[in-house]
Amino acid sequence: MFDPEDIKKDFPILKRQVHGKRLIYLDNAATSQKPIQMIDAITEYYKKYNSNIHRGVHTLSAEATQEYETAREKVARFINAPNVKSIIFVRNTTEAINLIAYSWGLKNLKKGDEIVLTEMEHHSNLIPWQMVAKQTGATLRFIPVIENGTLNLDSLDTIINGQTKLISMASTSNFLGTINPLDLIHKRAKEVGALLMIDGAQSIPHMATNVIDMDCDFLAFSGHKMLAPTGIGILYVKPTVLEKLDPFLMGGEMIKEVWLDHATWNDLPNRFEAGTPDIAGAIGLGAAIDYLEALGMDNVRKHEIAITTYALEKIKEIEELTVLGPKGIQNRGGLISFTLANIHPHDIGTLLDSEGIAIRTGHHCVMPMHRKLNLPASARASFYVYNTYQDIDIFILGLKKVVDYFNNVDRKRG
Amino acid sequence: MSIENEVDELYRELILDHYRRPRNTQFIPEAQHNAEGLNPFCGDQINLQIMVDSDKVIQSIGQQGNGCSISQASASMLTEVLKGKSLEQAKSTNNCFRRLLEGETIEDSELASLGVLEALAGVRKFPVRIKCALLAWTTMEDALGDSE
Numbered sequence: 001m002f003d004p005e006d007i008k009k010d011f012p013i014l015k016r017q018v019h020g021k022r023l024i025y026l027d028n029a030a031t032s033q034k035p036i037q038m039i040d041a042i043t044e045y046y047k048k049y050n051s052n053i054h055r056g057v058h059t060l061s062a063e064a065t066q067e068y069e070t071a072r073e074k075v076a077r078f079i080n081a082p083n084v085k086s087i088i089f090v091r092n093t094t095e096a097i098n099l100i101a102y103s104w105g106l107k108n109l110k111k112g113d114e115i116v117l118t119e120m121e122h123h124s125n126l127i128p129w130q131m132v133a134k135q136t137g138a139t140l141r142f143i144p145v146i147e148n149g150t151l152n153l154d155s156l157d158t159i160i161n162g163q164t165k166l167i168s169m170a171s172t173s174n175f176l177g178t179i180n181p182l183d184l185i186h187k188r189a190k191e192v193g194a195l196l197m198i199d200g201a202q203s204i205p206h207m208a209t210n211v212i213d214m215d216c217d218f219l220a221f222s223g224h225k226m227l228a229p230t231g232i233g234i235l236y237v238k239p240t241v242l243e244k245l246d247p248f249l250m251g252g253e254m255i256k257e258v259w260l261d262h263a264t265w266n267d268l269p270n271r272f273e274a275g276t277p278d279i280a281g282a283i284g285l286g287a288a289i290d291y292l293e294a295l296g297m298d299n300v301r302k303h304e305i306a307i308t309t310y311a312l313e314k315i316k317e318i319e320e321l322t323v324l325g326p327k328g329i330q331n332r333g334g335l336i337s338f339t340l341a342n343i344h345p346h347d348i349g350t351l352l353d354s355e356g357i358a359i360r361t362g363h364h365c366v367m368p369m370h371r372k373l374n375l376p377a378s379a380r381a382s383f384y385v386y387n388t389y390q391d392i393d394i395f396i397l398g399l400k401k402v403v404d405y406f407n408n409v410d411r412k413r414g
Numbered sequence: 415m416s417i418e419n420e421v422d423e424l425y426r427e428l429i430l431d432h433y434r435r436p437r438n439t440q441f442i443p444e445a446q447h448n449a450e451g452l453n454p455f456c457g458d459q460i461n462l463q464i465m466v467d468s469d470k471v472i473q474s475i476g477q478q479g480n481g482c483s484i485s486q487a488s489a490s491m492l493t494e495v496l497k498g499k500s501l502e503q504a505k506s507t508n509n510c511f512r513r514l515l516e517g518e519t520i521e522d523s524e525l526a527s528l529g530v531l532e533a534l535a536g537v538r539k540f541p542v543r544i545k546c547a548l549l550a551w552t553t554m555e556d557a558l559g560d561s562e
Contacts, residue, residue: 019417346456346482350424350540354417362456376457376480405425 002299004307007331008386010035010291024391024398026330029202029335029382030176030360031224034288041287042280052276054253057144068279071286072269078289079219080210081236085268088235089277093201094124096220096235097168099248099272102189103130104218106168111137114163118143118151118180119372120173123365125199129168136333138165139162143185145369149176149325168218171203172333175366175380178354179203179333186215195241201225205384206304206334208297217241223281227288232281235272242268249274258358292385300385304334307383311336311392314350318399326377340399343406345379351405355398394413415539423536424543425483433483438493442476451553454501458485458546462492462553470501477550484543488534489550490535495529501558503527508551515544 008014011033016023025033045067051060053068069084076084094293105128109115115129119142131141139157144152160167167189169282184197189196197218200209204219205226216238223232237245247254247265251274256264263405265271270357282411292300311328315321326332340348352359360380363370370378381395415423442448445463452459458481465474475493479486496504510524511531517538525532537547 342480346458346484346543346546347425350543351421354421365452367457370457376459405421406430 002295002303004303004388005387006296008388010037011386012036012039014386016152016360018356019354024355024357026381026383026387026395027358027360028384028387028392029225029364029380031230032118032205032227032384033386034229034284035227035291037221038229038284038287041306042229042284043145044075045280045283050280052300053279054270058243064279067283067286068277071282071289074286074289075234078209078293079204079236080212082212082239086236086239086242088237088269088272089282090233090235090272091231091278092222092224092233093099093199093220093360094233096218096233097125097197097199098128098221099235100168100218100237101132103246103248104139104241105129105132106135106137109136109138109165112163113138113165114141114161115139116141116160116164116167116169118169119145120149120151120176120178120366120369121170122174122199122201123367124201125168125170126368143169145176145178145372148327149178149181150331152180153184154182160188160192160194162184163188164192164349166195166197168197168199170199170201172206173325173366174202175333175337175364175369177332177335177337178326179331181331182214182216192213199381202333202335205292207301211236211238223285226285227291228285229278229281231278232285234285243369247271247274253277292297293327295385303385305329306382307387307389307392308332308334308336309396310389311381311383314392315399317396318403320403321399324373324375334384335380337378337380339375339378340402341406343402345377345404348379348399348402351402352395352398357395357398359395417548420466420539421535423555424540426533426536428530428533430483432487432490433538436477436486436490438474438476438490438497439478440476441478442474445474445476447559449553449557451549451556453485453549454483456482456546458482458483458549460485460489460550460553462489462550462557464496464554464557466501467486468503472496472499472504481549482543482546484534484537484546485549487529489553491530491534492550492554494533496554504554504558508554509533512548514538515547 013033026163049060049063051064053065072087075087196218198216200219200221204221219236225229252270255273256266322339324337349361432551442463445465447464460479463476467473477489
């Protein structure tokens with residue numbers, strides 16, 4: 001039984017007050033809150049079996065290694081990866097994309113090759129490719145975004161062509177909330193023989209994922225947006241592609257045999273995990289996945305559709321508010337970006353904060369798309385498993401107060 | 415002080431008035447000192463032109479920009495306060511205003527030199543917004559550079 005009121009009880013932070021009011025946390029697209037089960041898992045590790053992994057024969061090291069590798073198995077199962085070796089632990093989505101940019105992009109691309117992105121990408125899926133393009137002479141091409149926040153696929157066959165070597169794009173936009181039609185992009189990618197990289201930061205925490213069905217070559221996502229700690233991220237690489245991929249970071253753990261002048265690489269996936277990793281983070285991620293699987297990812301998505309639909313409906317009560325992104329719920333994730341009359345997002349954010357409501361304001365690391373929409377900034381409310389209809393009601397009430405405040409300020413003081 | 419009072423202090427009438435009706439928005443192409451200030455974190459932006467006479471007294475000052483109420487009101491107030499001041503005085507006003515936002519106690523004699531800027535004192539209670547209030551002033555520092 002999926003009951004957000006019950007779920008809320010598992011999150012200690014949601015009991016706190018902000019400015020004397022109950023915290024209403026609506027900044028989940030930035031990072032999610034953490035359940036006590038996950039916090040306990042990390043505490044347990046540090047209290048009872050803290051140790052380095054894959055080294056030493058002592059009990060603690062064996063236990064830590066066991067839990068770390070169990071977390072990897074949980075991730076593999078969570079996204080239906082064909083094998084555990086295809087899961088590489090990194091710091092976050094950004095590092096995962098950079099790993100591919102350096103280890104695959106710089107090595108395989110040359111002048112004349114094309115990398116296709118969309119205009120709505122987070123900076124983390126734009127800047128690494130700008131670097132690759134600059135260093136290799138490859139060209140960046142962009143699938144345009146139309147007014148309603150969806151991709152314009154009219155010229156897809158021209159943009160993705162024989163020169164295209166890689167398509168890298170978000171499954172769900174962190175700014176517009178758009179759920180992109182990956183199946184159509186995938187179909188075209190296969191037609192031209194290009195690899196497909198998915199920035200899954202905004203979709204993996206929110207819906208069931210099956211990388212075999214998606215048939216993507218790379219998938220990057222972050223633990224901290226799915227109830228896990230900050231500092232642990234995941235890169236999935238399709239096994240056939242992974243075999244040919246050179247290591248990214250060099251050092252301990254990623255080697256098999258070392259001489260003074262050369263070395264051989266470790267087996268997969270350790271070849272890509274140089275140095276001591278975020279062991280506690282991985283164990284926390286494992287606990288977070290347990291939590292999400294107990295809820296059921298289909299239920300998570302169902303709840304998000306329900307609550308976002310409710311919010312989109314209630315928000316209509318505020319005439320001055322403009323919702324950005326898709327109008328329908330089927331191709332929208334659990335977030336709503338908006339502008340409010342001529343009230344700057346930062347002023348909205350400060351006033352809502354005084355009501356205990358946390359939202360994101362600014363450009364959300366998507367400056368080019370804001371520029372295209374002619375917006376210096378926007379406000380964003382994003383939802384997760386513990387958000388209730390009552391949270392939305394308080395949020396809407398808060399927005400009405402913001403409008404009143406700025407409308408009435410002269411009268412109030414007159 | 416309750417959060418409601420703190421919010422009222424942040425958005426004092428004078429601040430919102432400068433936000434809604436910014437002063438000195440004319441562009442001054444012949445200004446000797448100019449700079450663009452950008453706060454990439456929030457997208458606030460300010461262009462500033464400062465024209466001085468041979469005695470280094472500010473003859474005219476123009477600002478154009480967009481952003482939140484605090485950043486834009488601060489820019490508008492800056493132009494109002496600095497017009498007619500010497501560059502030396504402008505620098506000490508900048509210093510005094512920054513100390514005000516850092517929460518230091520300012521002597522009455524100095525406070526007078528701040529004029530309308532005193533209205534921005536409420537920003538002190540909102541640490542994340544101090545950067546908004548300072549954007550125009552950082553832009554002014556860029557515009558003046560090492561000029562003496």
